[in-house]
Amino acid sequence: MDTLRRPLIAGNWKMNLDHLQSIAFVQKLAWALKDANYQANEVEIGVFPPFTDLRSVQTLINADSLPFALGAQDLSMHDEGAHTGDISGAFLRALECEYVITGHSERRADHGETDEVVAAKTHAAIKHALVPIICVGESAEDLELHGASKVPCDQLRVVLASLAPTDTYVVAYEPIWAIGSGQAATSSQAQDVARALRDVIRELHGDSAADSTRILYGGSVKSGNIAGFMKKDDVDGALVGGASLSVDEFSAIARFPQHVTLDQEN
Numbered sequence: 001m002d003t004l005r006r007p008l009i010a011g012n013w014k015m016n017l018d019h020l021q022s023i024a025f026v027q028k029l030a031w032a033l034k035d036a037n038y039q040a041n042e043v044e045i046g047v048f049p050p051f052t053d054l055r056s057v058q059t060l061i062n063a064d065s066l067p068f069a070l071g072a073q074d075l076s077m078h079d080e081g082a083h084t085g086d087i088s089g090a091f092l093r094a095l096e097c098e099y100v101i102t103g104h105s106e107r108r109a110d111h112g113e114t115d116e117v118v119a120a121k122t123h124a125a126i127k128h129a130l131v132p133i134i135c136v137g138e139s140a141e142d143l144e145l146h147g148a149s150k151v152p153c154d155q156l157r158v159v160l161a162s163l164a165p166t167d168t169y170v171v172a173y174e175p176i177w178a179i180g181s182g183q184a185a186t187s188s189q190a191q192d193v194a195r196a197l198r199d200v201i202r203e204l205h206g207d208s209a210a211d212s213t214r215i216l217y218g219g220s221v222k223s224g225n226i227a228g229f230m231k232k233d234d235v236d237g238a239l240v241g242g243a244s245l246s247v248d249e250f251s252a253i254a255r256f257p258q259h260v261t262l263d264q265e266n
């Protein structure tokens with residue numbers, strides 16, 4: 001974590017919580033953070049509900065001025081038209097989404113999204129004034145064959161080729177073997193790959209983009225291991241799946257500055 005980059009803790013709910021449950025959850029999360037004296041200027045919190053919840057969560061955030069950025073989990077590469085079931089970035093922007101996740105490994109696996117599709121979706125996000133959170137990561141097999149950095153760096157290169165150096169984006173390093181497995185990468189592994197990804201940004205988009213772009217780690221992040229990740233220079237936050245569905249866990253992760261000084265490694 002570099003003090004120039006405001007950390008981002010992003011909760012990817014995946015296909016969990018309907019719109020009624022989302023309202024109760026966001027209210028409880030806001031109360032828990034307020035009680036714990038959460039400082040919004042220190043850490044940005046994003047919530048990424050399913051599409052059907054976005055309007056409810058947006059209304060709640062606005063009505064109660066809650067300190068949460070809203071994001072979606074996916075978008076179409078197209079702006080509008082005959083694309084049954086797809087959601088345009090323009091619609092997300094109209095709901096005041098700030099962020100959208102692109103290239104999550106579950107979409108790559110479930111929907112056959114290639115690097116080129118991820119690049120087109122990321123480009124569409126920028127076009128609609130959304131900040132894409134570009135997910136990259138290697139499988140256990142890739143790790144064995146090529147080490148940790150090669151596949152994520154290759155994936156990032158394809159996506160960055162579709163963007164301009166002045167575009168704002170976030171990168172999330174999510175090793176597939178760590179997602180939902182309870183087996184997080186070590187903080188040193190996360191740091192090594194985050195550094196390699198930052199080097200790719202530097203090579204393709206220059207120093208200013210490399211120094212300002214936030215790189216998140218994702219994969220079995222919990223309140224017990226967040227401090228170790230956040231102590232690393234090139235890790236600027238976390239993309240949290242399972243633990244983002246627990247108010248206690250997610251609020252503890254977002255309050256990592258209160259426990260980051262503990263001598264905690266993972």
Ligand code: PGA
Pocket residue numbers: 012174178179180181182218219220221239240241242243
């Ligand atoms: P996890 O998921 O925290 O449940 O491992 C992370 C993600 O898929 O973004």
